[in-house]
Amino acid sequence: xxxxxxxxxxxxxxxxxxxxxxxxxxxxxxxxxxxxxxxxxxxxxxxxxxxxxxxxxxxxxxxxxxxxxxxxxxxxxxxxxxxxxxxxxxxxxxxxxxxxxxxxxxxxxxxxxxxxxxxxxxxxxxxxxxxxxxxxxxxxxxxxxxxxxxxxxxxxxxxxxxxxxxxxxxxxxxxxxxxxxxxxxxxxxxxxxxxxxxxxxxx
Amino acid sequence: xxxxxxxxxxxxxxxxxxxxxxxxxxxxxxxxxxxxxxxxxxxxxxxxxxxxxxxxxxxxxxxxxxxxxxxxxxxxxxxxxxxxxxxxxxxxxxxxxxxxxxxxxxxxxxxxxxxxxxxxxxxxxxxxxxxxxxxxxxxxxxxxxxxxxxxxxxxxxxxxxxxxxxxxxxxxxxxxxxxxxxxxxxxxxxxxxxxxxxxxxxx
Numbered sequence: 001x002x003x004x005x006x007x008x009x010x011x012x013x014x015x016x017x018x019x020x021x022x023x024x025x026x027x028x029x030x031x032x033x034x035x036x037x038x039x040x041x042x043x044x045x046x047x048x049x050x051x052x053x054x055x056x057x058x059x060x061x062x063x064x065x066x067x068x069x070x071x072x073x074x075x076x077x078x079x080x081x082x083x084x085x086x087x088x089x090x091x092x093x094x095x096x097x098x099x100x101x102x103x104x105x106x107x108x109x110x111x112x113x114x115x116x117x118x119x120x121x122x123x124x125x126x127x128x129x130x131x132x133x134x135x136x137x138x139x140x141x142x143x144x145x146x147x148x149x150x151x152x153x154x155x156x157x158x159x160x161x162x163x164x165x166x167x168x169x170x171x172x173x174x175x176x177x178x179x180x181x182x183x184x185x186x187x188x189x190x191x192x193x194x195x196x197x198x199x200x201x202x203x
Numbered sequence: 204x205x206x207x208x209x210x211x212x213x214x215x216x217x218x219x220x221x222x223x224x225x226x227x228x229x230x231x232x233x234x235x236x237x238x239x240x241x242x243x244x245x246x247x248x249x250x251x252x253x254x255x256x257x258x259x260x261x262x263x264x265x266x267x268x269x270x271x272x273x274x275x276x277x278x279x280x281x282x283x284x285x286x287x288x289x290x291x292x293x294x295x296x297x298x299x300x301x302x303x304x305x306x307x308x309x310x311x312x313x314x315x316x317x318x319x320x321x322x323x324x325x326x327x328x329x330x331x332x333x334x335x336x337x338x339x340x341x342x343x344x345x346x347x348x349x350x351x352x353x354x355x356x357x358x359x360x361x362x363x364x365x366x367x368x369x370x371x372x373x374x375x376x377x378x379x380x381x382x383x384x385x386x387x388x389x390x391x392x393x394x395x396x397x398x399x400x401x402x403x404x405x406x
Contacts, residue, residue, distance in 0.1 A: 058254055
């Protein structure tokens with residue numbers, strides 16, 4: 001009854017709660033019967049456009065977040081290590097994801113998952129073009145082509161336009177999900193997302 | 204094995220997520236076997252001390268919060284209406300709770316629950332001494348005495364010291380829970396709280 005309904009997942013590799021959520025996408029698809037659409041956006045651009053700020057800027061919140069992230073990782077049974085370099089400027093990383101999506105849409109999720117693990121479990125600096133190329137290569141994407149396109153005007157413009165779209169639709173942080181016009185913010189709202197998907201699909 | 208372990212619930216009547224959490228305290232006690240200790244603090248003081256800011260200050264976040272609060276209220280099966288007057292300065296309200304707690308500790312939870320409902324379901328201005336008195340009266344607390352004590356130095360000092368204690372222990376928002384030295388922030392972390400309580404009590 002809702003063949004065109006999907007789960008849109010706006011994500012940034014720099015966002016730890018987006019990493020956690022990324023480990024649940026397969027499960028979300030199975031539970032809802034909906035396909036997920038991975039949409040790389042620039043969280044820094046979202047903060048700038050909305051006047052929001054990174055949670056870790058408040059010192060006690062940053063301390064608590066670290067505990068909270070570990071609790072979620074344990075709860076999900078996934079690895080998590082705070083990277084030595086945090087935060088990173090994810091502009092090149094997100095552009096690489098956009099470039100990958102244009103070259104091979106079906107490989108975008110695997111590329112994103114590998115980048116997430118490289119940063120949030122292995123502590124690699126995924127803002128570096130060399131690391132991006134290495135990860136692209138690991139999922140059989142044309143690494144050279146992706147790195148060459150990091151400054152291509154159409155890639156820059158597409159990343160900007162995905163970010164603007166998310167902001168226009170109400171996003172102010174990451175991860176941000178949409179099911180139709182219903183928005184869900186945060187790794188901790190996946191249950192609500194599933195309920196809303198069920199209500200829409202009659203599932 | 205843990206007779207002195209309790210669930211500390213730091214709350215402010217002005218905080219909608221604290222209202223939601225307040226409706227789950229009985230259930231938390233039942234699930235964990237631990238008693239809850241209601242601790243009125245001043246969220247404005249916490250924000251000031253930590254450099255944190257109210258979430259509703261970011262406009263799209265405020266819009267989303269309204270949806271999110273309704274989802275939680277539906278999920279819990281409780282009423283929720285955004286009050287006409289929001290935010291309120293909860294200084295008198297929180298002082299009244301401190302005064303009530305000193306007069307009759309066992310009535311503090313009922314007083315808080317009635318204040319929460321007065322504000323978050325009936326839209327009453329619970330920063331007004333007349334409304335505070337009316338609610339105190341409804342739970343058979345000495346309303347006149349409580350209102351008279353709103354400016355008493357020891358009440359002011361106690362509210363300040365509870366707030367300082369919360370900040371010293373890591374709080375930056377509301378609701379904030381502690382089970383021993385483990386902190387949980389937000390109505391959306393009650394499951395983690397229960398897990399931690401079980402781990403501590405062997406439950």
